[in-house]
Amino acid sequence: MAALVHFDAQGRWSRTLSGEAAVGVALRGLGLSFGRWPRRELGDGSLDAVLAAYGPELDALKAQLSIRSVDRVSVKPGNPDWPALRQRFLGEHTHADAEIRYFLGGSGLFYIRVADGHLALLCEAGDWIIVPAGVRHFFDAGERPDFDALRLFSIPQGW
Numbered sequence: 001m002a003a004l005v006h007f008d009a010q011g012r013w014s015r016t017l018s019g020e021a022a023v024g025v026a027l028r029g030l031g032l033s034f035g036r037w038p039r040r041e042l043g044d045g046s047l048d049a050v051l052a053a054y055g056p057e058l059d060a061l062k063a064q065l066s067i068r069s070v071d072r073v074s075v076k077p078g079n080p081d082w083p084a085l086r087q088r089f090l091g092e093h094t095h096a097d098a099e100i101r102y103f104l105g106g107s108g109l110f111y112i113r114v115a116d117g118h119l120a121l122l123c124e125a126g127d128w129i130i131v132p133a134g135v136r137h138f139f140d141a142g143e144r145p146d147f148d149a150l151r152l153f154s155i156p157q158g159w
């Protein structure tokens with residue numbers, strides 16, 4: 001289930017929202033988008049098969065955003081590259097384009113900087129998030145990472 005936790009500027013827990021609808025409304029108010037796509041069979045598991053499986057959803061996205069690139073990041077517990085990758089992901093940053101993630105499997109936490117602290121958004125299999133250009137954020141998946149996500153970068157159109 002979707003969960004969104006707000007921490008104040010001192011890092012103290014402030015409030016928690018749960019459920020796709022409540023989380024979606026809260027994030028929309030901040031200019032982000034969040035929702036769920038149905039889980040699909042992924043054929044041979046290749047990126048092409050994933051893109052084919054999610055063709056309808058991706059077409060709808062492409063009607064709103066110009067998708068510049070798509071890749072897939074999958075990290076399982078014990079991955080020797082995770083410590084270095086984690087350090088990169090933990091750095092707060094922004095993008096010139098919108099950042100779109102769709103979680104095919106596993107879970108991870110997106111941290112989003114807001115005026116009065118930061119938000120932690122739990123993303124699980126089936127969840128997608130759009131972080132607009134310029135919004136400060138970082139990502140973590142803990143000591144034992146287990147996630148499989150599509151990463152799409154776009155050029156904003158009419159935002």
Ligand SMILES: [Fe+2]
Pocket residue numbers: 093094095099137
């Ligand atoms: Fe990012």
